[in-house]
Amino acid sequence: MQKFVIMGVQGCGKGTQAKLLCQAYDLTHISVGDIFRWNIAHHTKLAARIQRIISRGDLVSDEIVAEIVQRRLAEHDWNFGFILDGFPRSVVQAEFFLESYDIDAVIHLVVPDEVVRERVLSRRLCSGCGLDYNLIHHRPQVIDQCDVCGAPLTQRADDTPGAVADRLKTYHEKTAPILELFRRKELVLEVEGMQPAEAVQKEIQTQLGLKSSWR
Numbered sequence: 001m002q003k004f005v006i007m008g009v010q011g012c013g014k015g016t017q018a019k020l021l022c023q024a025y026d027l028t029h030i031s032v033g034d035i036f037r038w039n040i041a042h043h044t045k046l047a048a049r050i051q052r053i054i055s056r057g058d059l060v061s062d063e064i065v066a067e068i069v070q071r072r073l074a075e076h077d078w079n080f081g082f083i084l085d086g087f088p089r090s091v092v093q094a095e096f097f098l099e100s101y102d103i104d105a106v107i108h109l110v111v112p113d114e115v116v117r118e119r120v121l122s123r124r125l126c127s128g129c130g131l132d133y134n135l136i137h138h139r140p141q142v143i144d145q146c147d148v149c150g151a152p153l154t155q156r157a158d159d160t161p162g163a164v165a166d167r168l169k170t171y172h173e174k175t176a177p178i179l180e181l182f183r184r185k186e187l188v189l190e191v192e193g194m195q196p197a198e199a200v201q202k203e204i205q206t207q208l209g210l211k212s213s214w215r
């Protein structure tokens with residue numbers, strides 16, 4: 001059984017890499033973001049709780065995230081292992097998590113802030129059908145117009161230069177000490193996230209292979 005954590009800033013391709021690794025190793029992908037979205041789509045009690053917090057103008061606390069992850073892991077549907085995305089959120093959680101679960105590796109996808117900024121600011125969303133576009137890799141045929149339904153393309157409200165800068169700053173402040181802890185435990189694989197998705201995946205698998213041969 002293999003247990004991994006994947007880390008990296010928003011827009012680094014974490015979700016794609018986690019899914020590819022799950023297919024390759026028969027792992028269960030446990031993504032905090034996906035759990036949130038699923039609950040909101042299914043109008044669960046948890047979703048109501050999250051929405052109450054957000055409507056008060058507060059952020060969902062690290063404790064609630066921890067509770068959600070604990071509950072998800074307790075389902076034990078991950079016979080061949082898991083890859084966890086979006087957790088831990090603090091050093092205390094990371095320490096507790098390492099005591100409870102024997103983690104094989106922490107995959108850290110490294111993408112420079114400049115690139116993240118460029119990727120996020122080039123994102124567009126169809127106001128009609130919700131299709132995602134990207135002015136770098138997936139450009140619409142006609143400027144600012146959806147190829148499928150013809151509706152105008154918009155930017156997400158929080159994809160502004162200021163908001164991206166804030167998210168990057170918060171991300172680095174929060175994750176630096178967590179990564180430091182994982183590094184001290186010699187768990188971290190640094191993977192260059194700028195390459196095409198297949199190349200990133202290949203590098204992850206190569207590094208994981210090298211790591212298991214040390215034992």
Ligand SMILES: [Zn+2]
Nearest residue numbers: 126129146149
């Ligand atoms: Zn559309």
